[in-house]
Amino acid sequence: MGGLLLAVVVGVAMDPVAAGLTDAASSSAGSSVVATGGTTTVQVTALDMRFSPREVEVPAGDRLVIELTNGDSAVHDLVLASGATSGRLEPGETTTVDAGVVASDTDGWCSVAGHRLMGMTLEIVVTGSAAEAAPPAVEHQHGQASDATDAADDLDPGAEPDADFRAWDAVLAPAALSGVEQSGGTAHTVDGATTHHVTLRAQEAEREVAPGVTQLAWTFNGAVPGPVLRGRVGDTFVVTLVNEGGIGHSLDFHAGALSPDEVMRTIAPGETLTYTFTANRSGIWMYHCSTAPMSLHIASGMFGAVIIDPPGLPAVDHEYLLVQSELYLGPQGGEADAAKVADGDSDLVVFNGYAHQYRHRPLEVLTGDSVRIWVLDAGPNRASAFHVVGGQFSSVYREGDWVLRDGGSTGTGGSQVLALQPAEGGFVELDFPEAGTYPFVTHAMSDAESGASGRFLVTD
Ligand SMILES: [Cu+2]
Secondary structure, eight states: OHHHHHHHHHHHHHOHHHHTOSHHHHHHHHHHOOOOSOEEEEEEEEETTEEESSEEEEETTOEEEEEEEEOSSSOBOOEETTSOBOOOBOTTOEEEEEEEEOOSOEEEEOOSTTTTTTTOEEEEEEESGGGTTOOOOOOOOTTTOTTSOBGGGGOOTTOOOOTTOOOOOOBOOOGGGOHHHHTTOEEEEETTEEEEEEEEEEEEEEEEEETTEEEEEEEETTBSSOOOEEEETTOEEEEEEEEOSSSOBOOEETTSOSOHHHHTOOBOTTOEEEEEEEOOSOEEEEEEOOOSSHHHHHHTTOEEEEEEEOTTOOOOSEEEEEEEEEEOOOBTTSOOOHHHHHHTOOSEEEETTBTTHHHHSOEEEETTOOEEEEEEEEESSOOEEEEETTOOBSEEEETTEEEEOTTGGGTOOOBSOEEEOTTOEEEEEEOOSSSEEEEEEESSHHHHHTTOEEEEEEEO
């Protein structure tokens, strides 16, 4: 905090004009606002994460009126540094932004999360003599809340969640009874293949991500990760996406091979689409929102797992699912920090959406029980090196095949880590030889320490 304050003070001392503190700047700002009585009207279109044109000119003293059309498939807006705004525009909508008399060069941008960083900016250039010496406008970082507290400041590694905290349920239901079917979806089987009917609702939800730290997540059905879909090779999934959020969202299922053109399109708030795929290959597959910037939509919580059992998958005593992802904290209760996401500067790395949740609520098994842990790395950016402290994996299945089974070719092989790049997945199998507390982590240790750890509590 002290460092930040110092930086601000030094900044003012070294750049008085930018801070608008000198007499010269003040007087020239006053002299630049001589209204001509004229009005300049310009047409601007939002399309492909750009404003077109990207720069508009207005003669000094003229009133500027911007006729803004959203020619895109996603929701956009235009916010000017002065505070004037178009409000959110649905695809195809047109509105008028009255910028008033523009005294000096100024910026505009789309305030939908992440869009400004992707280049949705508009420069307003004032032409004519009066504008030359005017001070640059002070930008209000709409949506980024630069003056709000960064929720990362509230992270306390020693804090406990509230007594009524409930961990995301890592226990996996068998293929015949996936999480979706348990929560209202349906499935029917014809000639051995099952058709699963699933509804995924894109919803904003304020959720705790670490003790005392909440974020406004973008979710499927209100939870992070989203619902688990599980089936067998040959099963068909008929997924209905309902966009109940405030901006555009979409779906991308890695579990099905098909043309993305139609089914992966972004739909506007209030719209619905149907995405049907057949799972012809086994493994654990990521699904996610694929609306730009995808890094931000995934980091905000829009991901989940589809598990397609390999044929002959043996029964075990316990099956769990752990999905690793990163969090890039914005203000308390606010959206993720799009700039941190763009920089890959994460605050937390977590399993199933909450820092260290299975350290607080351990997974409980008995000595000698057979345990299978499915792991998916949802990213958006970081790899996972899944490891159980004190454990050794007797089997490893990664990206569609057994890497190790029955001791491998030597009959004596074991494994210590399941290595996964973003979007990769697999499972490990082990049993625990004696009672105790066995931590599990990503062995990228800084990530484990920033949230990606849990515990197995093993009793006799
Ligand atoms: Cu999305």
